[in-house]
Amino acid sequence: MSDPAGMEGLVSSAAQAAGGWLGALPIAQVATSADGTIVRWNRAAADLLGYGPQQVMGRHIADLLHPGVDRTLGRSLWEAATNRRGVMGTVTAWHADGHPLELEIWACPVPDQYDGPSALLVFAADAHAARRIRGSSAVWDGLFTRSPVGIGVLDTELRFLQVNPALEQMNGLSQAAHIGRRLTELLPEVNAHEMEEAMRQVLETGLPILDLRRTGRTPARPDRDRVWSCSYVRVEDPGGRPIGIVATLLDITEKQHAQVEAEAGRRRLALLSEASMRIGSSLEVERTAQELADLAVGRLADAVTVDVLESLARGDDTGSGLAGGTALRRLGKAPLTGSAVIGVLAPVGRTLTFPYAAPYTQALSARRPFVVPRLDEEAIAPAGRHTSRPARLLALGVHSMMMVPLVARETVLGVAGFYRTGPCGPFAADDVTLASELAARAAVGIDNARLYHREHDTALTLQRSMLPQHISPPPGVEVAHRYLPASDVNEVGGDWYDVLRLPGGRAAFLIGDVMGHGTAAAAVMGRLSASVRALARLDLPPPELLRQLEAALDDLAEPMLATMCYVVTDPATGRCSVARAGHPPPALLAPGRAARLLDIPPDPPLGVGHPRYTTTHLTLEPGSILVLYTDGLIEARGSDIDERLAELTGTLSEEPHPTLAGLADGLLARLVPASADDDIALLIARIQPP
Template identity: 70%
Template sequence: MEQVPFDEMTTGAARDAGGWLGALQVAVVATGADGAIVRWDHAAEDLLGYTPHEVLGRHIADLLHPGADRSLGRSLWEGAATGRGVMGMVTAWHREGRPLDLEIWACPVPARHRGGTTVLVFAAEAEAARRIRGSSVVWDGLFSRSPVGIAVLDTQLRFLRVNPALEAMNGLSQAAHIGRRLVEILPDVNAADMERAMRRALDEGRPVLDSRRTGRTPADPEHDHVWSGSYVRLEDADGRPIGLAATLIDITAQQQAQLEAETGRRHLALVNEATLKIGTSLDLERTAQELADVAVPELADAVTVDVLETLAAGGELGAGLVGGATLRRVAKAPLTGSSVTAVLTPLGRTLVFPANAPYTRALCERRPFVVREFDEEAIVPAAGHSSAPAELLGLGVHSFMMTPLLARGVVLGLATFYRTRAVGPFTEVEVDLAGELAARAAVCVDNARLYRREHDTAAVLQRSMLPQHITPPPGIEVAHRYLPASDVNEVGGDWYDVIALEDGRAVLVIGDVMGHGTAAAAVMGRLSASVRALARLDLSPEEMLHQLEAALHDLVEPMLATFLCIVVDPATGRCRITRAGHPPPATVSPDGTVRLLDVPPGLPLGVGGVPFTTTEVTLPLGSLLVLYTDGLVESRSCDIDARLTELTDLLADPGPSLPALCDRLLTHLVPASADDDIALLVARVNTAD
């Protein structure tokens, strides 16, 4: 038999003893055929504490625990000496006088210089051996069965080993990985970014966690995936880097769920914002602009809003769109600074579309018209009608949608959303979101339409109920004004009248029905007609007011009204004044003295159960009587007493004529946008001449 040098035999035997043996502190001991120790290495000295001088020549069994059964140790050595390798556990005696459990592996090898057998014994602490062996089993099981992708790479970032899970993720066998780098085998992921993270873990020695890999692999070449990778440096016993351990988890589903949740939160926030910002007024154009402003930039990069021309013109909406659509552009966003909105039709312009145009289709079909991928092919159908699609494509528009404005079953117009940023085309969720915003705006636009129609009806009714031609009796000069509320406020129920009696007297009346709109205007007309009839019966002011109150109680929905009645005798200046919750009249004497007449205020008509009081006042001939409704003197920003003082100050200089005085009062007391209707009646009580 060829003899092998002892050191080579030791190395070979250690290698054959087990793949995980090198991870332990293993003592190597050699004995002769008689059991006497002939070799004792440094690991054996570290393990049991004896120096080579103390053990060489002694029988190996002498190192066993003196109180333990030594038969196992002897049988293990005898078995090895007879030519077969053995393995077992014995209790040795440490030099310090304590027991130490050892796992041993023994096998015969040819003697180095002469015939015979040398027994080579490997010994390791039993607890450490069990721990290492258990770790190895766990590692092997984890590597082969874990659903997490695991790889071991060398210091050049070349694959040394991959587990089945990583093979499945990458769609490549282990053989396709070994010896190659990530950038070589997966070109469709951000491999360069990942290798930079790996290199950082190797160079700095600190683990890199949750480094994202994105892209496509041969396992699923049609879909993008997202993986979370972590990298840990592998080191030898001296702390030198020998490679890298990598783990990879596919988090595509979690990312998608997180993205959908985040998108849902943003969309909910946008809907909440739309609820607050869309419909702040009953103005059609302003409501449309609020829709456009809310949608940019969260949903789209540019938005236009168009309504049917008949709606914008204040007419009735037609039933169909058979021959095409005629729209008016009423809003766009952003108003400035956008190349997209700059090339679109300006605000206020009319747009006419044929029956087969996308705008007309969206209106007729009452559902969104979406072009998710806006490209050269998509603009071909429209090329013969307009150059706008080609211009929009040149400006980077890559996706757009048209969403009809529908309210109460009526088509009002549509909103168009354009996208230029690189965030992908409009999704189904975003189409639904645009529909929610459009529905909110459509209801508000329809409310504005209905309000405008009612406002116009009430205004016409109001003006028709006011006296068109006032003919006062001789001795009285009158001037009057009616100023409706601004367009953003509803028409009220203010009115005035001058009724001449047969005996030369005149009845000056002014009133204000509480409320707004058509109902208030209609009640005002009813009261004004009743006053004319009752005044000609020469009833007392108190009786007239009782009859008017009865008329209010006859209404299906009773209303309240303030009222001021003054019966004037121009020959004597005598006045009988009755108030029902109305602001006090003012007088201006010929000498310029201005005062508010101290007349009991009374309660508004319709309250009931309270008697009315008439006050008699004699005015100097040539005096002015000024009757007005509360819209002239009430203000949200100023106290009523201050406003009344302002009124009397203006009356101190009445001017050359009564019409000029009326205009002066309205100019100074009424802002540009009045909150309420204003009725004003000024009468001069002349001399008997």
């Protein structure tokens, strides 16, 4: 019989002939002489069948078969031995414990060195276990070969032992190029060191790592970065010792890109939603410009400037704004500190002038964004003829910029500049779209502010022109008057006052308020004021005068309401008649007494069709002071009207009043906040015999 070394070689050949499954099972090795007598019995055979070597050595191998089985296979073995062929099959053996055991065997002849009868070498394994392993192997082979997931098997030195076709395609390298090499050697343009560190951790701890991201470029796509999801699992031998790593890879580049795009879309929507709430709510050009800069910096760009046409900043008509050149005033800039780039850009409030052909103004002239995706020496060359600022920005790390026009209602208002210095990439199409939407919102806010201020200024001019310019009261009457328009963020109303001379040395004091704001309210106020002057010359009683004003409002194309208080007094006698239509009651400050409100019936406002108005008669002591006012003096957000009226009378009682002008200024200082929500008209009269 051949030597043991030759027999060990046959073991390897047998494993290959059995499809590789023998290597995964305990294999019984039995050798017989040419007549079938057992001459070798290894430990695996003893474990499998329960017989020790001393129990089987010298016995015929057929004695181990189940008593009731067909002995045909045994005869075929000897025939194979005679013909020098191998044979495979399934037999039922008799276990030492007395139960049948199905075995898969492979028998091959061992040629005698003298060319005599052949001995047999028999390998046997549990048939059920063999079938299970063969099934698992088939599944693994199918999965390994056909799976779209990249699969690689690596040894404990992290060198590739095997890769499947999917991984070959991902890496752009054949299996032969992988075998025996490490990831860091194969793919230097991915984060291979990080991957190998993760695999070493799996080898050491036995804990798998899932969904670790591999990023970079491979020979399969050398022109584009890709992203893979990698998972690593340790492979162990039956004793639990690590023998390698199984790595699986899934290309998630498109999914990752879709997720990034979706997240970017959510951020854009959130930014636009915030812009709709923050930008342009104040009706102030400067504030709107700064709101755009503050909102965009850090979320779209690293530095932002907002410039409007100089004519618009001055409050003039915008005109074309571009003829011969462009003058822009910087009204917004962010961040205001902490950036070297901001130090190069002109400060807020500075007026910048550019020739018409300068690249900076192309966004204005073309009414579309002017984008420099990658700022370099070539890109700044055209602008270098006009200013050195682009070169200084380039030196400070600005790598991408864009100028987006501020256009609203087909009117060019200015331009917003966006600059990037950070690690983020150049401005792309999505960035330009987002910047354009932000600029459009800001432009509408700036234009609304422009139109509002123009309307406000027009209404204020009209309002002031219709108020009495010179008041000449009759003897015995001293007056002081004030008009305080609403702040710039509130529309001008229709408040007015007047003092008229009446026959017999009497005087008429009137104060009114047209409900509404803007030019329309100021125009109606002027109409009522003129009507009162004409009607007062007819010396109509207060109720009749109010009815005539009611008729004047009825003639308007659109219904309007107004409040009014009309007072007629005779300085010689102190007699006084008062009527009011929805207006706050006058205050009276008699000598030596506390101020009080006159108890006068509150008839409805003018314009509601009230047929009758009442008159209250009273006699004033010499030196009495009447205070007439509009509701802007006593109304304040968050304050009760009764509390404000009490504050008015209290202030009148406490305020020193050597002069009526001083009294008027003291009332406004005490009762009116820095920014009034509504117009205020104030008329103060002192009555004493001439």
